[in-house]
Each structure stands twice: as C-alpha cells, then as structure tokens.
Amino acid sequence: MQRTLGIIKPDAFAAGHAGPILARITAEGFRIVGLKKLTLSAEQAGAFYHVHRGKGFFDDLTGFMSSGPCVVMALEATEAISGWRRLMGATNPADAAPGSLRQEFGTSLGRNAVHGSDADDTAAFEIGFFFSGLELL
Secondary structure (H helix, E strand, C coil): CEEEEEEECHHHHHCCCHHHHHHHHHHCCCEEEEEEEECCCHHHHHHHCHHHCCCCCHHHHHHHHCCCCEEEEEEEECCHHHHHHHHHCCCCHHHCCCCCHHHHHCCCCCCCCEEECCCHHHHHHHHHHHCCHHHCC
8 A cells, every 4th residue: 555645726626626535535546644734834835845945836836835725645546656647637627637636626727726746755754744653544
C-alpha cells in the first residue's frame, strides 16, 4: 500500500464540492487515513509550497491557498500517487480528462479544485506537514 496527500482547495470547498469529491475518492477505492478541515495562514501556505518560492505564481498560489478553508487528506491505496493524480486530472482543468476531478470541479489553472503529491518523497513531506503519525489511522 502507498500513501499520498490530497487537498480539496479553497475554491472547491467554497463551492460546496467537498462532499462529492470525498465520495469520488472512496468510490475509486482510496482509503482516507487522515482528514482535516483547516485554513492555512499565508506563512503556512508558503512553507507548504516552499519548492515554488521565487516563481512568478508563488504569491498568487499562497494567497489563494490561505484564502479560506480547505480539506487535507492522507489517502491510501495500491499505487495511491499515480491513482490520485489520474483521478485529479491535468493541472489545467481545460486539459483534464472527462470525469476527472479538475475537469468537473476546477475553473482555471489557478483554481483547479484539488492538489496531490507527485512522488514518494513529496508525499512523505506533504503528509508529515499536516499529520502526525498518531493522526493516521
């Protein structure tokens, strides 16, 4: 089994899509082993997205991610990282496959509804950023 981090971003949460997204996650065979609703501060968003510091979109990204509540999830499945990325769809909702979460719930490249880890080391950092080991069931 493999774990990955998923986030239902502020845009999707504000639009009332958290429930349908969570339902899709479980229907696709993921086990939710950690779940929190929270609002990131700008500093926390900056620490989470530290790999993008210095890029032109960093301030917009961290401002958006700290603009309202989001749902963070530790997901578990066989090949969880690739499976979650497939379910999310392409970063730009306009390019995302039909039926993917970003195609269905995303509205733009910057407001694309969900986030997911892209590799084992990224997943380990991202899950550890939001969850202690005792919080993962």
